[in-house]
Amino acid sequence: MIQKIGNWGNYPVMDCDVEEYSPSVIHSNVPQIPRGMGRSYGDASLGAKVVSMLRLNCMLDFNPETGVLWAESGVTLSEILEVFVPRGFFLPVTPGTRFVSLGGAVAADVHGKNHHKEGSFCDHVEYIDLQVEDGRILRCSRIENAEWFDLTRGGMGLTGIILRVALRLKKIETSWIKQINIKVRNFEELCSLFEAHQGSTYSVAWVDCLAKGKKAGRGIFMIGEHASLSEIRQEGITQPFTSLKKKGLSIPFFLPEIILNNFTIRVFNFLYYHKQLKRKRVFLTPYEPYFYPLDSIFHWNRVYGKRGFVQYQFVLPFEGGAEAMQDILETIARRGFASFLTVLKTFGPQEGLLAFPMEGYTLALDFPVSPELFPFLTELDQKVQQAGGRIYLAKDARMSPEVFASTYGEKLSTFQKILARLLPGKSFQSALSQRLQLIQS
Ligand SMILES: Cc1cc2nc3c(=O)[nH]c(=O)nc-3n(C[C@H](O)[C@H](O)[C@H](O)COP(=O)(O)OP(=O)(O)OC[C@H]3O[C@@H](n4cnc5c(N)ncnc54)[C@H](O)[C@@H]3O)c2cc1C
Numbered sequence: 001m002i003q004k005i006g007n008w009g010n011y012p013v014m015d016c017d018v019e020e021y022s023p024s025v026i027h028s029n030v031p032q033i034p035r036g037m038g039r040s041y042g043d044a045s046l047g048a049k050v051v052s053m054l055r056l057n058c059m060l061d062f063n064p065e066t067g068v069l070w071a072e073s074g075v076t077l078s079e080i081l082e083v084f085v086p087r088g089f090f091l092p093v094t095p096g097t098r099f100v101s102l103g104g105a106v107a108a109d110v111h112g113k114n115h116h117k118e119g120s121f122c123d124h125v126e127y128i129d130l131q132v133e134d135g136r137i138l139r140c141s142r143i144e145n146a147e148w149f150d151l152t153r154g155g156m157g158l159t160g161i162i163l164r165v166a167l168r169l170k171k172i173e174t175s176w177i178k179q180i181n182i183k184v185r186n187f188e189e190l191c192s193l194f195e196a197h198q199g200s201t202y203s204v205a206w207v208d209c210l211a212k213g214k215k216a217g218r219g220i221f222m223i224g225e226h227a228s229l230s231e232i233r234q235e236g237i238t239q240p241f242t243s244l245k246k247k248g249l250s251i252p253f254f255l256p257e258i259i260l261n262n263f264t265i266r267v268f269n270f271l272y273y274h275k276q277l278k279r280k281r282v283f284l285t286p287y288e289p290y291f292y293p294l295d296s297i298f299h300w301n302r303v304y305g306k307r308g309f310v311q312y313q314f315v316l317p318f319e320g321g322a323e324a325m326q327d328i329l330e331t332i333a334r335r336g337f338a339s340f341l342t343v344l345k346t347f348g349p350q351e352g353l354l355a356f357p358m359e360g361y362t363l364a365l366d367f368p369v370s371p372e373l374f375p376f377l378t379e380l381d382q383k384v385q386q387a388g389g390r391i392y393l394a395k396d397a398r399m400s401p402e403v404f405a406s407t408y409g410e411k412l413s414t415f416q417k418i419l420a421r422l423l424p425g426k427s428f429q430s431a432l433s434q435r436l437q438l439i440q441s
Helices: 023-027 077-087 102-107 146-152 187-196 229-234 262-275 287-291 300-304 318-335 373-386 401-422 431-435
Strands: 002-006 013-020 032-035 049-052 059-063 068-072 125-131 137-141 161-168 176-184 202-207 219-226 280-286 309-317 342-347 360-368
Touching: 059 077, 068 077, 077 102, 102 161, 125 146, 137 146, 146 401, 176 187, 176 229, 176 287, 187 202, 187 219, 187 318, 187 342, 219 262, 280 287, 309 318, 309 373, 318 360, 318 373, 360 373, 373 401
Parallel strands: 013 049, 032 049
Antiparallel strands: 002 013, 059 068, 068 161, 125 137, 125 161, 176 219, 176 280, 202 219, 202 342, 309 360, 342 360
């Protein structure tokens, strides 16, 4: 059925022929793209023909000894948490929303706040079942059909349909997080904190993107660890596994574009920064607000209005990256492009041909779509390119094929060559792959 759909950024919105997955869907004569929860921001799971995977939503098997869960690809991370947190298991890696499907998490090889220590999602995937263009279902792992596995992790749905995933969960003693928030005055201070806390499992920083001059890069640095039983007991907490009530706020319709502007974001940033009075705060928190601060507001993407928004996430290598990041932050503040949410993390080393992470700093910014935005982002692309960085495909909606090719470099060429050999029919294509000329003839 033809439907007008967009992903989380509501930009672009396209007419797509959406079909539920069935084993015969593979025999379509039109290129198709699998779709999970539509939580990528741009056009990664849009295209002429979209195959929705959400009906494949069964958990099939779990081994409590190894923590390996075998589940269909339409199962969401939220459903996994609901079942397994009370049993003492947590996701090994989680993005900033739990409303993501297993298939989407593998296809984008998503990262969390622990990439510097525990790698990306697929580092914890034992194997997958992948339906390829001739209809066969291949079991793919680092040993079996390894080439398919390498191509599919982070392969943005272009290698076939992920049907099932074996994911290794991690053991936790409680569902609480021991969080430390440290207020930082500028970017230099932030970088030193990331370096000093490399040993922390989770780290992330909120950055005031409108702070200028000596205050550029000021923000709140937040580290977290899964709390132990003795730690929660010391605080008088008796329930090791608690879950916050599900019902939260909901934005019922698209808000007018003028609500989020330079002024309101400046006020929000000021209040958020000054809300914490002491330099350092140590406290216990349920896991939900630490990992998923925005999930409690359903449809929060509607605050950007009908024109939608773009999330611009890039990574810069550590070498020279701090200076380039400082320059980018100062440029954004000077030019007054306010981002409602600006988040900085660090990455460790990363495998994968289309992998986004590299050892370095990654910054994510949300910008409402406006006529001035795209030329400005093209300027930022050049800075990212010059600093040896790259832009995240799962968030992208507007990068040019030239910037993509030059920043993903040789590994992209290898991906393209293998893909051409393994999928001569070019059966899987998305609006993103077409815009970036990712699949070569
Ligand atoms: C609030 C928010 C915070 C986020 N935070 C992070 C973060 O911290 N780290 C991070 O890495 N990402 C983050 N993301 C992005 C998100 O995790 C990824 O885009 C993820 O891929 C979305 O999964 P999905 O199920 O919604 O897939 P979709 O958005 O529907 O699809 C994403 C990609 O996966 C492919 N795909 C989906 N299902 C299948 C399947 N069964 N078989 C083959 N291919 C498939 C699609 O073709 C597409 O290329 C965030 C997104 C939001 C909205």
